[in-house]
Amino acid sequence: MTSVTTDQPLTSAGEREARIARLRAAATRIRRHALTMGQVQGQGYIGQALGVADVLAVFYARQDGELRLRPEDPEWDGRDRFLLSIGHYAIALYAALAEAGTIPVEEIATYGSDDSRLPMSGMASYTPGMEISGGSLGHGLGVACGMGLGLRKLGSQARVFNLLSDGELDEGSTWEAAMACAHHGLDNVTAIVDINGLQADGPTAGVLRTEPVTEKWQAFGWNAVRVDGNDIPALLAGLDSLRDHTGSPSVLICDTRTGRGVPFLETREKAHFMPVAEHEWQAALDHLEGDQQ
Numbered sequence: 001m002t003s004v005t006t007d008q009p010l011t012s013a014g015e016r017e018a019r020i021a022r023l024r025a026a027a028t029r030i031r032r033h034a035l036t037m038g039q040v041q042g043q044g045y046i047g048q049a050l051g052v053a054d055v056l057a058v059f060y061a062r063q064d065g066e067l068r069l070r071p072e073d074p075e076w077d078g079r080d081r082f083l084l085s086i087g088h089y090a091i092a093l094y095a096a097l098a099e100a101g102t103i104p105v106e107e108i109a110t111y112g113s114d115d116s117r118l119p120m121s122g123m124a125s126y127t128p129g130m131e132i133s134g135g136s137l138g139h140g141l142g143v144a145c146g147m148g149l150g151l152r153k154l155g156s157q158a159r160v161f162n163l164l165s166d167g168e169l170d171e172g173s174t175w176e177a178a179m180a181c182a183h184h185g186l187d188n189v190t191a192i193v194d195i196n197g198l199q200a201d202g203p204t205a206g207v208l209r210t211e212p213v214t215e216k217w218q219a220f221g222w223n224a225v226r227v228d229g230n231d232i233p234a235l236l237a238g239l240d241s242l243r244d245h246t247g248s249p250s251v252l253i254c255d256t257r258t259g260r261g262v263p264f265l266e267t268r269e270k271a272h273f274m275p276v277a278e279h280e281w282q283a284a285l286d287h288l289e290g291d292q293q
Contacts, residue, residue, distance in 0.1 A: 019064050019236075020232050020233055022061065022064050023057050023061050023064055023236075024054075024057075024232055026057040026060075026061035026062075026064070026099055027053045027054045027057035027232070028053075029095075029099055030049075030056055030057055030060075030092070030095040030096055030098075030099050031050050031053045031095070031262075033094070033095035033098050033099065033105070033108050034046060034049035034050065034053070034095040035050075035262075035281060035284050035288070036108055036109070036285070037094065037111035037118070038091065038276065038281060039281035039285075040109060040110075040111050040113075041111060041112045041120070042276075042278065043273070043276070044091045044111075044120070045088045045273060045274075046091065046265075046276060047196075047198075047258040047259045047265065047274035048088070048089055048092060048194070049089065049092035050259050050260050050261050050265065051194070051196050051229075051230070051259065051260045052089065052092050052163075052194050052229070052254075052256055053260070053261065054231070054232055054235060054256075054260070055194065055229050055235060055256070056092060056093070056095070056096035056099075057099070058235045058236060059082065059161070060096040060097070060099055060100040061099060062099070062100060062101060065100065066239055067082060067100075067161070068158070068159075069100065071100050071102045072101070072102075074102050077156070077158075078156070078157070078158055079158060080158050080159045080161065081131050081144075081147055081161065082129075082131060082162075082163070083131050083132050083143060083144050083147075083160065083162040084122050084131070084134050084140070084163055085134060085138070085139060085164045085165070085168055086134055086137065086140075086164065086165045086194075087122040087123075087133065088120075088121055089163070089165070089194075090118070090119070090120065090121055090122035090127075091111065091120070093129075093130065093163075094118050094127070097129045100129070103117075103127070103129065121133075121134060121135055122134040137165070137167065137168040137170075137174075138168060138172070138173040138174050139173065140162045140163075140164060140168075141173075141174050141177035141181070141191060142173060142176070142177040144160045144161075144162040144177070144181070144189050144191070145184070145186060145189065147189075148160045148181065148184075148186040148188050148189040148249075149186065151188060152188060158188070159188050159189070159190065160188060160189045161189075161190050161191075161192060162189070162191050162192065163192045163194065164191060164194070165193070165194050165196070165199070166193060166195045166196065166197065166199070166204045166210060166213070167198075167199030167207070169193070169210045169213070170199075170207065170210070175220065178191075178217070178220045178221075178222065178249075179220055179221075181222070181249040182220055182221030182222060182248055183221075187247055187248060187249060187250070189250075190249065190250045190251065190252060191217075191222070192252045192254060193213065193251060193252070193253045193254065194254055195213065195229070195253060195254060195255045196256045196257065196258050213226070213253055214226045214253055217251045217253070222248060222249050223242065223245045223248055223249070223251070224250070224251045225238045225241055225251070225252055226238075226254075226255070227252065227253070227254060227255070228254075228255055229255050230257055235252075235254070238252050239252065258274070262288070263287070264280070264283070264284075264287075265280075265284065
C-alpha cells in the first residue's frame, strides 16, 4: 500500500486531532524501536534518535506520513527520496522504516550484528529504504541537489528530502549545495535540519556558531520555516506551509531536545554519544509504555 501525502486540508478539526494522536503514537513506537536497538548493543546515538522521533513520525507514519512511498517496494520509481546525511542517526531511521513497514519490526533485534541489514552507521547497500550511505558529514545536500535535478529532467513528481544536523551546517559543502539548489530553483528539494544544539566536540554554539540559522538559509535563496521539532501540530503546520511553495528549495528547521520522551535522559548532562547504563534501557522503555496508557 502506498503512503501518500495529505495534499488537501483535513475536513474537520476532529479528523486533524485524530491524525495528530496517531502521529504521536507513531513517534512513541519509533522511540521504542530505537531504545530496543540501543539495548541490543548496549550503546548507540539514542539521544538523537529520541529527539528526532517526532520529525520522522510525520514523514514515515503509515497512512499519515508526508512521504509518498510503497513500504513493500522501496525501489519504486515514484517514491519520494529521504536522504539521511547524518549516518550516525541510522538507529532513528531504522526505527522509522520499521514503523513504515519497510523493515520488519522483528528485524530491529539484529541491529549492529554481523550480517545484519541494520549496521550502526547508515549504508544504502545494506538497508531497504536507506537512499544514501552516511558517515562524513556534508554530502547529503549535494546528493539531494543532483537527485532533484535528475527527477525534474525526468518529469517526475517525486520530491527529495534531506535530513541534516546542526553540526552538519559547519561543512562548507553543505552551503555550496544550498547555493546550487537555489540557483537551479529546485522546489522539489526540502532540507530538514535537526537543531539539538549538540555535536561531537560539544555544544554547537561553542564549536562554530550557526545562528541565525533561518536568516542564513533565506540569504542563500531558500524558503525557510522554523518550528518546534518535538511538537507534532507545529511540524504539520510547517509542512503545510512548505508544500505548495514553488520557485525555490525549502528548509524545515526543527528545534529538538536530545533524549526527548524519556525524562531522565532529557535532563542528563548531554553527550553526543549518550551513556546509558544497562538497567536504564528497560526503565526508558517502561516510561514509554506508561505514556501510552
